[in-house]
Amino acid sequence: MMQFTISRATITSRIAGVFALLLLAVLAAAPWWASSSFLHLAGEFAVYLALATLWNLLAGYTGLVSVGQQAYVGLGGYITFSLALFLGVHPLLAIPLAGLVAALVAIPVASLVFRLAGAYFAIGTWVMAEVFRLIAAQATALGGGSGISLPATVTKELGGKWLREASIFWLALALGAGCLALVYLLLRSRIGLALTAIRDSEVASTSLGIRIGRVKHVLYVLVAGLTAMIGALISLQKLRVSPDAAFSVNDWTAFVIFIVVIGGIGTIEGPIIGTIVYFLLREFLADFGTLYLLFLGTLAIVVMLAAPKGLWGYAAERFGWSLFPVGYRIHFKD
Amino acid sequence: MDLINIVLQGVLVGGLYALFAAGLSLIFGVMRLVNIAHGDLIVLAAYIAMEVIRLSGLPPLLALIFVVPVMAAFGYALQRGILNRTLGGDLLPPLLVSFGLSVILQNGLLAVFTADSRKLDAGVLETASLSFGGLSIGLLPALMFATAVAVIAALQFMFYKTALGRAFRATSDDAEIAELMGLDRRRVYAWAMALCLGVVAIAGVFLAIRSNFDPFMGPGRLIFGFEAVIIGGLGNLWGTLAGGVILGVAQGLGAAIDPGWQILAGHVAFLLILAIKPRGLFPRMDG
Amino acid sequence: MSDGLVVENIESFYGDFKALHGVSLALEPGKVLALIGANGAGKSTLLKSICGLVSPKAGRVTWRGRDITGLRGAQTVALGIALVPEGRRLFKSLSVEENLILGGQIGRSGPWGLQRLYDLFPILQEKRHQPATSLSGGQQQMVAIGRALMSNPDLVLFDELSLGLAPIVIKDIYAQLPKITGQGMSAILVEQDVTRALSAANQFLCLVEGRVSLAGAPQDHSRDAISAAYFGT
Structure with missing residues (x-):
């Protein structure tokens, strides 16, 4: 009789879990021990981690490759500024509201772009983002094409310099860790199994009775809402919105795609590794400006051709690593 | 009379959009590839034309004698060297690789040519006009439209009446069996991309004569081309021309209301058609 | 050294599934081999391994003394395999x-050309400008056979020749088969209808789960022996 045990966690994953909680606690205390430039960099890191994790959820698990997520980043920023400027809503309260409004906007948008299959879906999302950007440029009350800064009266509501920087950092940390945790839990759940089934074979999951269209739709809207919350936070980090920056395809989609591809698409760890690589490259190479972007584009192509599962996928396959185990392992005893 | 004029100008500009779109439509038809860098390749062609003109002193339209073969050769090499490796069942690799290519092209052009706006000077061609009754048509837009019609007619002929077109259709239908007819799909795809970039070269030169260009214009041209393809219906080249015309007219009407509405009106027309007829106005019967 | 087809111990995969576990066969010029076996026995994978649509992971395929293992489909057709x-x-x-x-595009010379095919299947001439898939099943099979013959092959691989066709049509097509193979051409015939396949062949090979269970000349083995080999009992 063959004996076996089934487990989810591995020793690596338990250590990683404890380490992650410790790291989170240390980081949460950062406003008391770190400089304001560190807070800024760490906040930016969390923003990219969150964006990459969300994009990966769509592209890596449901096959929805969007090149237009900047639509929701910009929308989040513009909604936040509108709420704060015109309705006097507290800027921090405006963040979840921006997420909610953007999710509502995403429902009709999804029903349009979902009519386009595959790669055409990608460009369709881009068109949507362009529409949003052009509309924002027409909004004269929000500065039209040149954008608008958050007036000092509103900035004051965020408290003094220390409190403002700390609360924006905490929010970034919460969003980064929150998106990661959400995706992790989602993929462990029943829906997660459905998603993996969708990724591996649409036909198979149809016969399993999973309503693919529905799952994709809900996820698209959920990701849109969360992306808009990140966009809202970005607008408060910068204290300014403008159509070209808030709806930038390079900043909010191209870099995010490179992060996920380099780190490893379709894995939870991939976006984390990718964000680290991206920030390292940026710290060392950003002085080269244009050449840095050339390098990043080339690196993404090389990784896609040589190691399509990215750095993490490559390592996981070679060494059997897993920090966020969502599947089950069977251990046979002989 | 003003309205007629706006529509007429829009129709003529639609020819340029059809030129943006024709290559996109061709390679989607043959290998189901959507090339995100398509617009950046149009801009690359414009810069190559600029250099050819600077070195040779040829007028822009004659520069095409060089630009078309150079772009076609580049397309062949690009397909064999990079894009063929991405083609399989999976959607992601071609999309992401061409996205990376787009970023490389934009920043490469920026590094070499700076962000300054450029323009090709076509001399009298730009100012000359033809008059019909009370209507005046610029010679350049008229030539652009006529070129688009000629290019699409030529592609149509190539696709349905020549051995190359037969190879394209067979490989598109069933690449594995086409292989058994002696058609190496890697080469068939490379020829399709060569042809696509030949058309891109023409589009790039007309773009550069008609308006200013800079390294970051590509994505916008990709989007116009894409909208023309979808409006016209996938796999229908004449439909693509109609799509370009509809887009051009919508933009013209938008601009007449408010200059800021020009591009937006084109997008709105596209989204409306997507909402009403998701398969485009003239879908091919067999899909 | 044979101037026909020699397959030695090939192992091939169908996706991740190992479909052939060391299969061998030899076919002389001008001979017809019936390849029989249940669904999933590996018959199609064997044909694809010969014509280059599947690349064997081990073993060797030799055609007219030349090693063709792992050549692409576009190359084997030029060597006369259709x-x-x-x-x-x-x-x-x-x-x-x-x-x-398109079938004749590679330009091998030989007896087959458009007119000769239209003589063999007159209905195709009548419908030559129609879309190929608008024809009836039997007529489509004629086009598929014609397309293969147009390359003037020396070896034709027929995969499930009569699948989905009406009995009267099958009879017609088999009636034409000697005219096709009579030109000194060899053929491998994969067929559900074992009796029909054996009667049209000089030799046979039976596969069970990717292995050869029986091979030889049809007249050398009893029906019962072949049937037992077919079901792997």
């Missing part, structure tokens, strides 16, 4: 005549 694929797989955006012309 496939009539299961389910016909005609090019749907090509007319009947375009399908045939």
Whole structure:
């Protein structure tokens, strides 16, 4: 009789879990021990981690490759500024509201772009983002094409310099860790199994009775809402919105795609590794400006051709690593 | 009379959009590839034309004698060297690789040519006009439209009446069996991309004569081309021309209301058609 | 050294599934081999391994003394190997005549040409400008056979020749088979109808789960022995 045990966690994953909680606690205390430039960099890191994790959820698990997520980043920023400027809503309260409004906007948008299959879906999302950007440029009350800064009266509501920087950092940390945790839990759940089934074979999951269209739709809207919350936070980090920056395809989609591809698409760890690589490259190479972007584009192509599962996928396959185990392992005893 | 004029100008500009779109439509038809860098390749062609003109002193339209073969050769090499490796069942690799290519092209052009706006000077061609009754048509837009019609007619002929077109259709239908007819799909795809970039070269030169260009214009041209393809219906080249015309007219009407509405009106027309007829106005019967 | 086809111990995969576990066969010029076996026995994978649509992971395929293991489909057709694929797989955006012309595109010389095919299957001439997939099943099979013959092959691989066709049509097609193979051409015939396949062949090979269970000349083995080999009992 063959004996076996089934487990989810591995020793690596338990250590990683404890380490992650410790790291989170240390980081949460950062406003008391770190400089304001560190807070800024760490906040930016969390923003990219969150964006990459969300994009990966769509592209890596449901096959929805969007090149237009900047639509929701910009929308989040513009909604936040509108709420704060015109309705006097507290800027921090405006963040979840921006997420909610953007999710509502995403429902009709999804029903349009979902009519386009595959790669055409990608460009369709881009068109949507362009529409949003052009509309924002027409909004004269929000500065039209040149954008608008958050007036000092509103900035004051965020408290003094220390409190403002700390609360924006905490929010970034919460969003980064929150998106990661959400995706992790989602993929462990029943829906997660459905998603993996969708990724591996649409036909198979149809016969399993999973309503693919529905799952994709809900996820698209959920990701849109969360992306808009990140966009809202970005607008408060910068204290300014403008159509070209808030709806930038390079900043909010191209870099995010490179992060996920380099780190490893379709894995939870991939976006984390990718964000680290991206920030390292940026710290060392950003002085080269244009050449840095050339390098990043080339690196993404090389990784896609040589190691399509990215750095993490490559390592996981070679060494059997897993920090966020969502599947089950069977251990046979002989 | 003003309205007629706006529509007429829009129709003529639609020819340029059809030129943006024709290559996109061709390679989607043959290998189901959507090339995100398509617009950046149009801009690359414009810069190559600029250099050819600077070195040779040829007028822009004659520069095409060089630009078309150079772009076609580049397309062949690009397909064999990079894009063929991405083609399989999976959607992601071609999309992401061409996205990376787009970023490389934009920043490469920026590094070499700076962000300054450029323009090709076509001399009298730009100012000359033809008059019909009370209507005046610029010679350049008229030539652009006529070129688009000629290019699409030529592609149509190539696709349905020549051995190359037969190879394209067979490989598109069933690449594995086409292989058994002696058609190496890697080469068939490379020829399709060569042809696509030949058309891109023409589009790039007309773009550069008609308006200013800079390294970051590509994505916008990709989007116009894409909208023309979808409006016209996938796999229908004449439909693509109609799509370009509809887009051009919508933009013209938008601009007449408010200059800021020009591009937006084109997008709105596209989204409306997507909402009403998701398969485009003239879908091919067999899909 | 044989101037026909020699397959030695090949192992091939169908996706991740190992479909052939060391299969061998030898076929002399001008001979017809019936390849029989249940669904999933590896018959199609064997044909694809010969014509280059599947690349064997081990073993060797030799054709007229030349090692052709792992060549691409576009290369084997130039060497005179043609496939009539299961389910016909005609090019749907090509007319009947375009399908045939494409088959002859590699330009090997030999007896077969458009006119000779139209003599063999007159209905195809009548419908030559119609889209190939608008024809009836039997007529489509004629196009598929014609498309393979147009390359003037020395070896034709017929995969499930009669699948999905009406009995009267099958009879017609088999009636034409000697005219095709009579030209000194060899053929491998994969067929559900074992009796029909054996009666049209000089030799046979029976596969069970990717292995050869019996091979030889049809007259050397009893029906019961072949049947036992077929079911792997």
